[in-house]
Amino acid sequence: MVEMWRNYLTVGYRALTKNRTYAAINIVGLAIGLAACLILLLYVRYETSYDAWLPEADRVYQIQTFGTDPETGQNIAMQAVTRPIGDALAGDFAEIESIAKLETDPAVVLQGGNAIGVEKSAAADASFFDIIQLPFIAGDRRGALRDTDSVALSRAEAMRLFGTTDVVGRTLTTARGGEKFDLRVTGVFEDLPRNTHLDLTMVRRFNSAEEEDCPWGCVNGMAYAKLKPGADAASINARMPAWEKSNVPARDIGGRDIAATTDWRLTNVRDIHLGPAQGGDRPGNDMRTIVTFTIVALLILSMAVINFVNLATARAGQRAREVAVRKVLGAKRRQLVGQFLGESLLVVAIAMTIALALVEITLPAFSRFLDADLDLAYLGGSGLLLPIVGFTLLVGLLGGLYPAFQLSRYQPGAVLKANKSSTDAPGSARLRNLLVIGQFAVSIGLIACTAIVYHQTVFARTVDPGYQRDGLLTVRGLRNPEAQAVQETLLREIAKVPGVTAASATRLVPAEGPTFFNSVVVPGRSAPVELGWYSVDPAFFDTMKIDRVAGRILSRTHAADSIAIDQKLDENAAEAAARAIVARGLNVVVNESAARQLGFGAPAAAVGKHIGIPIFGEDYGNATATIVGVVRDARFRSVRDPVAPAIYYDNGVYRYIAVRFERADPAAVRNAIEGIWRRLLPTLPFDAGFAEEELAALYGADEARAQAFGGFALFAALIACLGLFGLAAFTAERRTKEIGIRKVFGARVRDIVRLLAWQFSKPVMLANIVAWPIAWWAMRDWLNGFDARIPLGPGPFLLAGLIALAIALGTVSGHAIRVARLNPIHALRYE
């Protein structure tokens, strides 16, 4: 028995080394395919591992908001919910054990006379850490938010603020709204891993007494629920609509009935990252990307396996004599199948070893590139040793089965009598052709998709957004009352910085900030129109470089261009001032989309027209707004989203300062502005970013994925070529006799090359017919996800087809020329 296996091993080893090209293609091709597949699957596993590490994750849910915008018909899905939902739900569903709010609350810590910004800070209810059970390294998790002055820090935040993690009981002074609050550190939790939707370094106790009143219409943050063991979230979700009807006050806010248009649903924490509701602290991903990556991984693997099978069956014929001799000497078919399966497993095992080495080498780079914590561990709970062994067996059997059965089928008599060293099983040539067509279809499809994805990515980056992206700095923090107090001084000082050409206070900047809406009443139409509603100062348009299309932009010289109310007025005086402004009316500027949505055919037709807007809320009624100008559409958000119709007005209350600079060192401009900020606002942290970088960060994940997709697509093409190279070598060899005959009867080298080239061009061309419709369909679907998109023309498809053809011909012609040059007598004599 041992002897027999030793004999198998010897023969298997020699069969491999006899033809090194074949062995190299087989093993290297398979190894590369396995490595690519492993990396992709590690990424997929990582992306699906989000928040699964949380203790009792199966019972922890986020309450998410879903609905349909009654005006635009767009689906709403967001992680944030209205604040009252938590308390309201808690008592009504027996399955819910506890509920906690978590609201993002950037903090300012005062330490040694410095203001230190803590961006990833949040306020949460007392039970938060009972639901989201972060591992604590100091202090008691359970009581961490018991008191109204409790605060817990992450390890890194504790190190940053105190230089040690031994901080339980220490005091943290924070500044909020111009007042100081002392918080007591109750615990330190481990820094969050990357695979979580949370992004926190500081959690303080939510204190309802400090917070402004928040009705059902406002959406402030997240809410988490922990269900009792065995409870079914689906059943809660099913009962939710009925509960909403009887519990949510049917109060109109912004012209719509919340209860009727909004739906709340429980989503398990593990499903948040890939779920439809996004807009959390960390960028999410969608299931489609994960499915796409899985498909690409399996395609690459199947191409490598196809190569393996193809080459094995092709070569199998050449071992016919060995099979025949073994059979004559008494080998049973079962033994032969075993032998060839064993050989196949041997090859796959070698390939897998190489693949694992490749993965180890490339994984850190991929991790950085895809911004993921990819990890290849062999042992332990999530160890990959067993899956890898299983994978090896599966691929080995998959690749070995067909050749094994085909080979063991040879009738020894026929093989030996024909005195042929090689023979080809009937039908196996057709199978090989089909597999080659399949491979090239995959390659062509992936190349075409890559070209389109790349083109769209470049387009998205370079498409005219309607404003100028470079040379734009966004300074945050103007919401703060202290900053508002010195707003004019800030703007004046910033304007004096060398290189700065304009500065504007605004509620709208690229890539960030909330979307504001207001209901606009158009005379002659019954239903109000929901339009974007942004307060900007008159310098906004020059700062952003948004072109005027008709009429004029806002200006300080027209009193009605501003609806600002003096902040120092007392409540009664302010209300009177508001009523006076509503009665007076105001001037607004709209963008082209808004003009269209309001029903004006041409931009110029909108100028001078009146619309009704509840500028201070429903209680004050609609003010008459006069459209004094129309400006170009500007795309401040993703190219995935349509340009929002917007009304620009000026109420003197903003969120950001936008700074336009030209011909100046961006870092110098930023430093100069930081100096001004620190001088005027020593207790507020300076927080600013270049619009271009922030846009890049926003879409960086998208781009990285697109590039990864492209990389792997080229990979698939490479593997297909490797297979074709092997097949071409084999075919050239197998057709040696035929080529010899043709040469004897007068064929020239170029006749032979043409013959072989055509043989391999045919499957590639057929592959186009398979690949094009599928790629077209997939890409149409993908491009439809963008508002600004490239047209889907035949170019990328033809390009992919030509590339595949060129690769195929290049691969084949080398062999063809070599074989065509051989002296035919050798071919004919030794057959």
Next chain:
Amino acid sequence: MLTMRELSRVYRTDTVETTALDSINLEIADGEFVAIMGPSGCGKSTLLNIVGMLDSPSSGSYVFDGQEVAGLPEAKLADVRKQNIGFIFQSFNLVDELSVRENIELALLYHDVASAERRRRVEEVMDKVGIAHRARHRPSQLSGGQQQRVAVARALVGNPKLILADEPTGNLDTQHGEEVMKMLQQLNREGSTIVMVTHSPSHADYAGRVVNMLDGKILIERRRAA
């Protein structure tokens, strides 16, 4: 038709030098039927390959149809070959993937022959060797004798001046072997020049002249009385 003077062919490997043909002098006239005989390894096939311009002599002269062909480059040889010579092999060397008709047509594909003319000549030659009823079959569906008839037809279809047959009966039983020999004899009577390598003395008797070789040299030539 052809004249060889002091023609030698030497094969060299790193360690061994083998003289396959040693100073051969041979003349073959138009319309002759020559059989080459001799034991295995005597150089018959090498001689036939050189006659057929599939191989080139190491030294000496080979004049074919008034033209010196020794030393011509391969592409030139291929031109001369396809104009003038038809081949018949022991193992038939038919292309398995092509039908009988396509195998025969193969010999015309690389000549400038219009397709209608090509078809006519293929039909004609298939009739001549009696294989027309098998035109659509694949070689693997035919008996050995039928396969060799296809090979003969393929050798004839280009109207060659010279037909070379390398043991055409070697893979055939006696009855089929005789059939093929009669066919070659008939072709010779109709004017074809034939050079045939054979092991069989009885088949050699069909030829007008028998050349016996040993160790790369011509041992005896004898002519059969016509």
